[in-house]
Amino acid sequence: xxxxxxxxxxxxxxxxxxxxxxxxxxxxxxxxxxxxxxxxxxxxxxxxxxxxxxxxxxxxxxxxxxxxxxxxxxxxxxxxxxxxxxxxxxx
Amino acid sequence: xxxxxxxxxxxxxxxxxxxxxxxxxxxxxxxxxxxxxxxxxxxxxxxxxxxxxxxxxxxxxxxxxxxxxxxxxxxxxxxxxxxxxxxxxxxxxxxxxxxxxxxxxxxxxxxxxxxxxxxxxxxxxxxxxx
Numbered sequence: 001x002x003x004x005x006x007x008x009x010x011x012x013x014x015x016x017x018x019x020x021x022x023x024x025x026x027x028x029x030x031x032x033x034x035x036x037x038x039x040x041x042x043x044x045x046x047x048x049x050x051x052x053x054x055x056x057x058x059x060x061x062x063x064x065x066x067x068x069x070x071x072x073x074x075x076x077x078x079x080x081x082x083x084x085x086x087x088x089x090x091x
Numbered sequence: 092x093x094x095x096x097x098x099x100x101x102x103x104x105x106x107x108x109x110x111x112x113x114x115x116x117x118x119x120x121x122x123x124x125x126x127x128x129x130x131x132x133x134x135x136x137x138x139x140x141x142x143x144x145x146x147x148x149x150x151x152x153x154x155x156x157x158x159x160x161x162x163x164x165x166x167x168x169x170x171x172x173x174x175x176x177x178x179x180x181x182x183x184x185x186x187x188x189x190x191x192x193x194x195x196x197x198x199x200x201x202x203x204x205x206x207x208x209x210x211x212x213x214x215x216x217x218x219x220x221x
Contacts, residue, residue, distance in 0.1 A: 004098045011105040015112035022115045022124070030178035031121050034128060037170060038115055041132040044159070045108055045139045049101055052143055057152045060143065064159055071166040078173035081181050 005053050012049065016042045033077040040070025097145035104138030107131045120186035121178045129171040136163050 016039060023035040044063045051059035114127025140156040147153075180200065185192065198205050 004102055008098075008101050008105040011102075011109045015105075015109040018109075018112040018116050022112075028121060028178070028183045030174055030181065030183055031124060033174055034121065034125050035115060037174070038112065038128045038132060041136055041163075041167075042108055042112070044163075045104065045136055048136075048139045048143050048156070048159075049105070052097075052101065052146050057143075057147050057149070057155075060152065060155050060159070064155070064162070067159055067162055067166075071162075071170055074170040075173055078170070078177040081177040082173075 005049065008049050009046070009053070012042060012046050016046070029077075029081055033074060033081070036077075037070060037074045040066065040073070044070070093145050093148065097142040100138050100142030100145065104135040104142065106135075107138065108135035111135065120189075121183050122175055123186065125171055125175055125178075129167055133163055133167045136160070 019035050019038045019042060023032050023039065026032040026035055044067050047059050047063040047066065051057055051063075108131065111128045111131035114131070115124050118124045118127055137160050140160045144153040144156045179194065180198075194205075197207065
């Protein structure tokens with residue numbers, strides 16, 4: 001029972017690391033933003049699994065707030081990528 | 092019984108998110124990476140929240156986790172649409188093996204209008220770039 005929770009944590013943390021690789025390497029800004037969006041969702045999942053592991057459902061409130069912040073961040077990035085002047089845009 | 096089912100749901104959700112992150116690294120192009128992440132992320136968090144709701148067996152917590160799922164299901168497509176649109180319009184290169192790009196030459200970046208008569212805008216853009 002406990003080992004399944006540990007495997008779940010391991011998978012999520014490994015996924016967070018792999019997404020971080022894309023965040024560092026990503027050749028363009030939208031690729032990095034996609035990786036960041038993925039990492040926000042992964043953090044929500046990790047918090048939910050942590051609340052199960054510790055038996056403290058109060059952490060779910062943090063997950064709600066983090067989901068909201070992640071969505072707002074992604075939308076803001078998308079807005080400024082579309083409007084702003086960026087180095088790779090054809091002049 | 093409900094405890095083991097919730098553990099299996101948590102593990103399944105984590106597996107889906109892990110597969111999404113592998114797709115994020117292996118896919119060759121921004122739009123394909125989004126194809127892998129947005130869908131499996133939504134499914135993964137949905138399964139994890141279902142597992143949490145089963146685990147605690149409390150109505151208030153079930154409603155809270157359902158709120159996360161509903162919020163994610165309604166915002167993930169919006170965020171993915173905005174990022175995909177921004178990536179395409181800012182000229183991020185597509186994969187070399189891309190077979191069809193229906194929007195090429197049919198979207199006017201100045202007026203933000205989509206035209207089915209693509210040739211006018213395409214020829215205007217080519218004339219402008221030359």
